[in-house]
Amino acid sequence: MRSSIAFALFAAFAAAGCSKTPDPAKAEPVLGKASDLPGHESLKVDNSHKEGPRTLSGESYIRSYLFLFGGLSPIDSQTALRGSGTTADTSLFDTWSDYLGALGMPDYREDIARSTQTNALMIAAFERIGVALCDRATEHDLKSGLTPATVFTFKKTATMPTRAEFDERFDVLHRRFLGYPAKLAPTDRGSRFFTVFSDASGTAADAGVRLTGQDAGWTAVCYGLIRHPEFHLY
Amino acid sequence: MNTRRSLLQFLGGSLAASFVPWRALADGSTASSEDFFIFVHASGGWDVMLSTDPRNTRTGLIEPPHSGNMTKTGIRLWTDAPLGDGNSSFQLVQPKGSNIVFGPAIGNLSNYASRMTLFNGLAMNTVSHPDGTIFAATGRHLAGGRVPASSVDTIIASELGTSQLLPLVSIRFPSYAVDGIDPRAIPLKVDSIGAIGKVLTRSTKYSTVATRDAVTMMLSAEAKDLAKEAFYPEPQANFGLQLDALRGILSGNLKDAFTDATLKAKYPSFAYTGTSQAVGAINAAFALEAMQRNISRCLSFAFSGFDTHTDNYDDHATSQQDMFDTIAELVKQLDSTPHPTKTGKKLADHTHILIVSEFCRTPQINLLGGRDHYPNNSAIIISPKFKGNTVIGSSDKDQLLPTAARTFASGARAPAPPDILSTLLSSAGIEPSTFVRDGEIMKEILV
Numbered sequence: 001m002r003s004s005i006a007f008a009l010f011a012a013f014a015a016a017g018c019s020k021t022p023d024p025a026k027a028e029p030v031l032g033k034a035s036d037l038p039g040h041e042s043l044k045v046d047n048s049h050k051e052g053p054r055t056l057s058g059e060s061y062i063r064s065y066l067f068l069f070g071g072l073s074p075i076d077s078q079t080a081l082r083g084s085g086t087t088a089d090t091s092l093f094d095t096w097s098d099y100l101g102a103l104g105m106p107d108y109r110e111d112i113a114r115s116t117q118t119n120a121l122m123i124a125a126f127e128r129i130g131v132a133l134c135d136r137a138t139e140h141d142l143k144s145g146l147t148p149a150t151v152f153t154f155k156k157t158a159t160m161p162t163r164a165e166f167d168e169r170f171d172v173l174h175r176r177f178l179g180y181p182a183k184l185a186p187t188d189r190g191s192r193f194f195t196v197f198s199d200a201s202g203t204a205a206d207a208g209v210r211l212t213g214q215d216a217g218w219t220a221v222c223y224g225l226i227r228h229p230e231f232h233l234y
Numbered sequence: 235m236n237t238r239r240s241l242l243q244f245l246g247g248s249l250a251a252s253f254v255p256w257r258a259l260a261d262g263s264t265a266s267s268e269d270f271f272i273f274v275h276a277s278g279g280w281d282v283m284l285s286t287d288p289r290n291t292r293t294g295l296i297e298p299p300h301s302g303n304m305t306k307t308g309i310r311l312w313t314d315a316p317l318g319d320g321n322s323s324f325q326l327v328q329p330k331g332s333n334i335v336f337g338p339a340i341g342n343l344s345n346y347a348s349r350m351t352l353f354n355g356l357a358m359n360t361v362s363h364p365d366g367t368i369f370a371a372t373g374r375h376l377a378g379g380r381v382p383a384s385s386v387d388t389i390i391a392s393e394l395g396t397s398q399l400l401p402l403v404s405i406r407f408p409s410y411a412v413d414g415i416d417p418r419a420i421p422l423k424v425d426s427i428g429a430i431g432k433v434l435t436r437s438t439k440y441s442t443v444a445t446r447d448a449v450t451m452m453l454s455a456e457a458k459d460l461a462k463e464a465f466y467p468e469p470q471a472n473f474g475l476q477l478d479a480l481r482g483i484l485s486g487n488l489k490d491a492f493t494d495a496t497l498k499a500k501y502p503s504f505a506y507t508g509t510s511q512a513v514g515a516i517n518a519a520f521a522l523e524a525m526q527r528n529i530s531r532c533l534s535f536a537f538s539g540f541d542t543h544t545d546n547y548d549d550h551a552t553s554q555q556d557m558f559d560t561i562a563e564l565v566k567q568l569d570s571t572p573h574p575t576k577t578g579k580k581l582a583d584h585t586h587i588l589i590v591s592e593f594c595r596t597p598q599i600n601l602l603g604g605r606d607h608y609p610n611n612s613a614i615i616i617s618p619k620f621k622g623n624t625v626i627g628s629s630d631k632d633q634l635l636p637t638a639a640r641t642f643a644s645g646a647r648a649p650a651p652p653d654i655l656s657t658l659l660s661s662a663g664i665e666p667s668t669f670v671r672d673g674e675i676m677k678e679i680l681v
Contacts, residue, residue, distance in 0.1 A: 051466075052464075052468065091438075094435075101424045115421075118472075120418070120420075120479035121423075123476050123477060123480050124434055125433045131446065186460065192455065193452070195452075196452055200442075204441070207444075219441060220445050220448070227453055228453060228456065229474070233470065
């Protein structure tokens with residue numbers, strides 16, 4: 001019995017040491033043609049546009065939010081977002097049911113149909129939820145340094161990050177929220193987010209808020225990614 | 235490559251232009267952008283025999299409301315008119331000098347008969363709640379389960395209200411945006427006023443207002459840049475506009491003003507207790523506050539409690555009276571409240587109210603002591619641009635069904651919701667045929 005356990009542990013360590021399985025989160029993007037793929041040499045690729053981006057049902061976003069922020073159930077996440085003890089802040093989040101109408105979800109108690117289009121109030125509701133999730137994630141991952149990290153799966157720099165250091169960490173978040181490397185973004189996204197990061201980091205301490213310095217900056221980046229048009233328009 | 239991109243950008247621009255309100259494209263517009271519009275839905279299907287199209291005798295199919303099938307207690311304008319079997323129906327209510335005859339559930343709204351345009355005998359051609367509701371608000375019947383046209387409040391918000399922070403707030407009203415609607419006018423649909431306050435609340439403990447605003451501004455820029463690159467630019471461009479609108483909403487410090495407690499304190503004259511329509515009273519107070527602050531163009535909300543299939547018909551008259559009392563109080567407040575931008579004018583001088591339901595209820599009492607759905611209807615407009623003390627259309631005396639009471643371009647027929655919506659849009663300076671397929675303007679009722 002002992003020998004079999006020892007063998008299993010040895011095998012596990014050996015596998016961990018020898019394996020060169022690429023980390024998908026760090027994989028460099030490779031641009032190529034579909035015809036370069038084995039078996040696709042003679043296949044034609046349908047490049048025609050089929051449908052424009054659109055919003056999905058509110059449930060899809062809520063499920064995505066909960067998945068990205070640690071996979072809690074809605075009721076557990078509600079408890080976590082409202083906080084308790086020294087972290088309690090009911091102004092950060094109410095209850096899911098308070099937002100259902102504004103999120104465009106149907107209310108069968110009142111016979112209210114689902115809204116099929118976004119509006120400014122819906123975007124305000126997504127902002128409120130996104131801000132709460134990001135604040136709590138920063139508090140957990142960066143301020144308290146609890147593991148496993150839910151969103152910010154990187155180490156903060158000792159001092160304020162350089163642009164290169166920012167880009168490296170921003171890429172981690174960009175892949176997590178938007179699903180692809182930041183350098184492939186069609187806009188000057190890195191610069192924009194770096195500006196927001198820098199401004200938020202620099203002003204938070206004077207404003208007397210709980211999250212300051214880099215924490216404030218990364219929280220602002222999180223706000224931007226969780227509400228990004230590419231996140232909402234699928 | 236450049237040629238292709240130019241072509242795509244041109245096409246994208248053309249598509250984006252389709253979202254520009256028609257009003258913005260029209261020259262010499264006479265439409266006022268300082269008017270306000272209130273839309274009310276009596277949800278469930280009201281019994282017109284109690285108020286707008288009264289019946290107090292047994293004629294044909296009609297079993298009128300009487301002391302044996304409903305509660306008359308508390309109906310202030312009820313005066314007994316004996317039916318001869320021990321039950322009493324009501325005496326008709328005709329305000330002094332008025333052409334309009336009401337039933338007693340009209341309540342205090344009878345005081346405004348001189349400013350009221352009443353439509354009776356509307357051809358609804360449906361007894362389905364969703365279909366009747368959509369027909370009343372859009373002028374089109376459902377196409378399968380799909381809403382085929384924009385609702386009248388959304389059209390007006392799109393044409394006249396995009397400069398407002400909240401062009402259209404819709405509280406349980408059937409507001410829909412389909413085609414040609416500016417994205418800023420997509421109905422802000424909520425199930426209660428309190429929900430708006432909660433959605434707009436932001437904690438100040440974790441981040442600053444400036445940081446959150448900077449993020450929203452950046453996202454707006456991202457959306458607009460993505461739209462420039464996109465084959466389908468509309469969604470990204472619209473998203474950017476809505477992000478801009480959000481910045482305005484959050485900077486307006488609106489959340490505290492739109493709580494139940496604040497509204498009750500500021501407008502104590504509405505009945506919030508001892509009424510079946512307390513929620514409607516809050517909504518009416520909200521409408522008043524939004525107009526005073528000049529942040530909305532259209533306010534739409536619903537009153538409930540009218541789908542009385544069983545012996546809950548007992549309370550139907552009370553529900554109607556409470557609704558009409560609330561609307562009467564709203565009109566009274568509009569009369570005394572200064573217009574936010576027009577010096578010397580009151581809100582009532584520039585506010586237009588449309589009251590609809592999805593259909594009316596059967597002239598007979600069913601086996602359960604209630605009334606079922608019936609394809610006739612009434613509607614009310616109170617507007618300075620409409621002739622008051624006026625009734626259009628009628629229902630027949632034996633069956634309470636619409637009659638061919640007016641001659642339209644196609645001949646004599648009963649008026650229908652598309653005609654009302656077309657006339658209302660026309661009065662606002664909006665070309666109705668752009669949005670309403672079937673309606674005809676009834677010019678004789680416009681001032």
